[in-house]
Amino acid sequence: MSSYTGLDGPKSKHYYRIWGATFLxxxxxxxxxLYYATIQVEYxxxxxxxxxxxxxxxxxxxxxxxxxxxxxxxxxxxxATVTIQGNGEEESHIVPVQNxxxxxGDYVYPGDTLGxxxxxxxxILIEGLLLTxxxxxxxxxxxxxxxxxxxLARIADNPILRWSAIVYIEIIRGSPxxxxxxxxxxxxxxxxxxxxxxxxxxQVPPLWxxxxxxxxxxxxxxxxxxxxGIQSVHRGQMEAARSxxxxxxxxxxxxxxxxxxxxxxxxxxxxxxSLVKDSSLLGVISIRELTKATREVVTSSLQPFEIWIVCAxxxxxxTFTLSMFVQYLERKAI
Amino acid sequence: MSAPIIDVxxxxxxFYTPEELKALNRVSCTVDPGEVVVIIGPSGSGxxxxxxxxxxLEYADAGEIIIDGINILDPKCNINAIRAEVGMVFQxxxxxxHKTVLENLTMAQMTVRGRSKKEAEDKAMVLLKKVGIAxxxxxxxxxxxxxxxxxxxxxxxxxxxxxxxxFDEPTSALDPEMVGEVLDVMKTLAREGMTMVVVTxxxxxxxxxxxxxxxxxxxxxxxxxxxxxxxxxPVHERTKEFLSQIL
Numbered sequence: 001m002s003s004y005t006g007l008d009g010p011k012s013k014h015y016y017r018i019w020g021a022t023f024l025x026x027x028x029x030x031x032x033x034l035y036y037a038t039i040q041v042e043y044x045x046x047x048x049x050x051x052x053x054x055x056x057x058x059x060x061x062x063x064x065x066x067x068x069x070x071x072x073x074x075x076x077x078x079x080a081t082v083t084i085q086g087n088g089e090e091e092s093h094i095v096p097v098q099n100x101x102x103x104x105g106d107y108v109y110p111g112d113t114l115g116x117x118x119x120x121x122x123x124i125l126i127e128g129l130l131l132t133x134x135x136x137x138x139x140x141x142x143x144x145x146x147x148x149x150x151x152l153a154r155i156a157d158n159p160i161l162r163w164s165a166i167v168y169i170e171i172i173r174g175s176p177x178x179x180x181x182x183x184x185x186x187x188x189x190x191x192x193x194x195x196x197x198x199x200x201x202x203q204v205p206p207l208w209x210x211x212x213x214x215x216x217x218x219x220x221x222x223x224x225x226x227x228x229g230i231q232s233v234h235r236g237q238m239e240a241a242r243s244x245x246x247x248x249x250x251x252x253x254x255x256x257x258x259x260x261x262x263x264x265x266x267x268x269x270x271x272x273x274s275l276v277k278d279s280s281l282l283g284v285i286s287i288r289e290l291t292k293a294t295r296e297v298v299t300s301s302l303q304p305f306e307i308w309i310v311c312a313x314x315x316x317x318x319t320f321t322l323s324m325f326v327q328y329l330e331r332k333a334i
Numbered sequence: 335m336s337a338p339i340i341d342v343x344x345x346x347x348x349f350y351t352p353e354e355l356k357a358l359n360r361v362s363c364t365v366d367p368g369e370v371v372v373i374i375g376p377s378g379s380g381x382x383x384x385x386x387x388x389x390x391l392e393y394a395d396a397g398e399i400i401i402d403g404i405n406i407l408d409p410k411c412n413i414n415a416i417r418a419e420v421g422m423v424f425q426x427x428x429x430x431x432h433k434t435v436l437e438n439l440t441m442a443q444m445t446v447r448g449r450s451k452k453e454a455e456d457k458a459m460v461l462l463k464k465v466g467i468a469x470x471x472x473x474x475x476x477x478x479x480x481x482x483x484x485x486x487x488x489x490x491x492x493x494x495x496x497x498x499x500x501f502d503e504p505t506s507a508l509d510p511e512m513v514g515e516v517l518d519v520m521k522t523l524a525r526e527g528m529t530m531v532v533v534t535x536x537x538x539x540x541x542x543x544x545x546x547x548x549x550x551x552x553x554x555x556x557x558x559x560x561x562x563x564x565x566x567x568p569v570h571e572r573t574k575e576f577l578s579q580i581l
Contacts, residue, residue: 239391240428240487244442244494245418254441258432 043305050306053123053297062093062114070106082114125307128293129314135211135289136276136318142215143275147222152252154227165223172220177213178281184213185285210282218275225267229260262333269326273319280315290314337403338364339498339529340388345397347383347553357383358394359553367497368527372540372561375550376576381533384550385502388531389420402497418446421491425503427483429475435462435486436471439493447494454493461489465519481512485519492523499523501532537580541565549573 038045068086075081080100083092095115102114150168153161172180189209196203233256241251283292294311298304340363347358357380365371373381386392387399390406390413399406406416430438439458443449449457462468465485470478475486484504491499501520505513517539524530524543534540540547540561547564549557549572557570565581568574 234426234428236424236426236428237430240422240424240430241442242414243389243391243417243420243422244491245414245446246442247414250445254445255430259430262432 038305045306046303047306049301049303050310053125053301053307053310055120055126056123057118058121059116059118061116062095063110064091064093064108064112064114065110066091067109068107070102070104070108073100073104084108124293124297125290125310125314128288128290129318131207131287131293132276132279132289132315133318135207135214135279135282135287136272138211139214139218139275139279140272142211143218143222143272146215146219147226150219150223151226151230154223155230169220169223172217177217177278178284180217181210181213181281181285184209188212189285206285206287210279210285210287214275214279214282217278218271221271222268225264225271226260228267229264230256232263233259262330265326265330265333269323272326273322276318276322277315339367339402340365340531341398341400342388343398343400345384345387345394345399347380347387347392347394357553358387360397361550361553361555362397363548363555363558365498365529365531367529369545370524370528370530370532370543371546371548372544373531373533373548373550374535374537374540374576375548379550380553381548381550382502383553385500385531385533388498388500389417389422391422414446418442418494419497421494421496421499423484423487423491423499423501423504425506427475427480427487427507429483429487429490431475433474434471435467435473435475435478438475438486439490442490443493457493458489461492462486464492464522465489466515479512480508481515484508484512484516488516488519488523498529498531501530501534503533503535505534505536535580537565549576551576 064084066084066086066089068084068089070082071085071090072083073080074083075097078097080095080097081092082095082100082102083090093114096117099115099117101116102108102112108114150165153165154169156162156165185206189204189206193203230252237255237259238251241255242248246254279289280291282289283295286292288296290311294307298307301307342361342363344360344362345358346356346360349355349357359380361380361384363371373384375381383392387394388401390399394407397407401416401420404411404416406413429435430441433441436455436458439461440451440454443454443457444451447454459468459471462471465488467478467482467485470482470486475483478486488499488504504520505516508516513536517536520530520532520539521543532539532544542561544561546558547561548555549564549568549570551572557564557568557573564573565577568577
């Protein structure tokens with residue numbers, strides 16, 4: 001419903017029906033036109049080949065390690081335990097009965113195939129999705145912590161806190177995320193990993209430089225949101241809390257921040273949705289998140305239309321879930 | 335009488351926005367324990383600023399403010415400890431909207447006074463009963479009327495066992511029919527011997543309850559005296575003019 005109910009007269013019964021139908025018609029028209037256009041360029045849709053990038057059945061061959069004779073095959077409910085003896089050695093393998101290729105008494109050499117079995121594995125798109133989820137969650141957690149601290153520092157009386165916060169926010173907001181990711185990986189990453197190598201320590205994987213780049217980037221925006229939220233709480237709230245004898249930290253924690261956080265949930269949600277989408281840039285530093293995974297699939301499958309559409313839908317799934325979760329928090333907070 | 339509990343000596347206060355303004359000009363005054371002092375004056379006279387200086391919500395630029403023997407303008411004093419002893423009631427109530435009425439009363443008791451939850455809640459319920467809204471303890475502030483909110487605010491301050499209560503136009507934001515219930519609570523407090531400094535436009539309250547009335551104008555105390563004398567025989571021309579306009 002309109003935010004200004006009552007300012008204009010009531011709409012007729014048909015008003016909503018007609019315009020609702022128009023909307024649906026427009027939606028169908030757009031999709032139809034897209035389909036027609038792809039036919040014009042003679043693109044062959046092969047949606048049936050998409051699922052294998054989510055889950056696929058992998059065939060594994062069971063091979064022998066030693067030379068010898070198959071001394072015994074014990075069959076129990078679909079599984080066969082194959083025992084091989086030779087040169088004083090013995091080994092046994094479990095093979096599904098219907099896939100058994102050899103029989104008792106057969107002589108085998110190392111590397112011979114006894115049989116095969118199949119199992120389900122998650123495809124590259126799901127792997128990418130999970131990595132995107134992991135990177136985003138870590139970056140959101142660090143982003144909130146950095147943003148909260150910087151937001152408080154931004155309004156502090158202490159010059160070092162306030163100026164540090166301002167410098168940090170302005171620098172981060174003033175440069176492209178892609179450049180920041182390169183700086184983290186090629187400059188900070190190189191320095192840290194070279195130093196670690198000099199002390200004989202293990203390397204920090206690129207994932208963590210990606211997470212830090214995203215968290216520091218988001219933290220700057222979150223800090224400004226937090227600051228605005230704190231300043232939107234009426235001055236009288238702080239005065240009331242302080243007049244009761246609470247100190248600044250107590251008043252902030254118990255009175256100001258709970259009210260501020262409630263108000264900043266909608267802009268925070270927007271910020272974190274941006275972060276999930278921005279994680280698609282991390283492919284450039286060899287983090288195989290959803291976008292990089294999609295590019296690899298497109299290269300091998302030559303089905304750019306389907307795969308990129310699927311990629312977009314997967315991002316939508318993540319951001320929509322996040323958005324629903326924040327709306328739930330908002331409702332709960334009131 | 336014992337030594338004054340509030341001793342204000344020549345305080346000055348400037349505001350610099352938008353232009354320099356001398357809000358308080360060498361104001362001095364003392365309040366004895368158990369005394370009820372009502373401050374009246376036209377708007378912009380500095381009466382609220384003066385009140386807010388007494389618990390350092392405004393930092394006076396010059397002079398001395400001695401509360402219960404401690405100079406609160408000394409940067410080394412523990413202002414939080416002093417504020418716990420000086421309750422303040424605001425014109426706009428300033429209840430914590432995210433907390434229930436009961437939590438509004440217990441929060442500072444637990445964080446500042448270090449009382450247990452049980453102790454704080456018992457104390458809170460006694461005070462809510464005293465101000466006549468014990469049945470609303472579970473309500474949120476936006477679910478009760480303005481008069482009830484202001485009574486909760488008074489109870490919230492009283493929960494700290496203050497020695498002094500400051501009232502900054504406590505009835506100015508209320509509907510006329512709710513003014514009475516708040517004034518009744520304040521009258522009860524005065525009768526019980528609480529030291530009170532009240533900025534108000536309620537002349538009836540001043541006449542009935544005040545031990546002393548101060549009249550402020552342009553950042554100075556022009557005249558003070560017991561209400562019987564103050565309302566009938568004002569000395570200063572400005573006081574006469576002000577009283578003739580409001581009475």
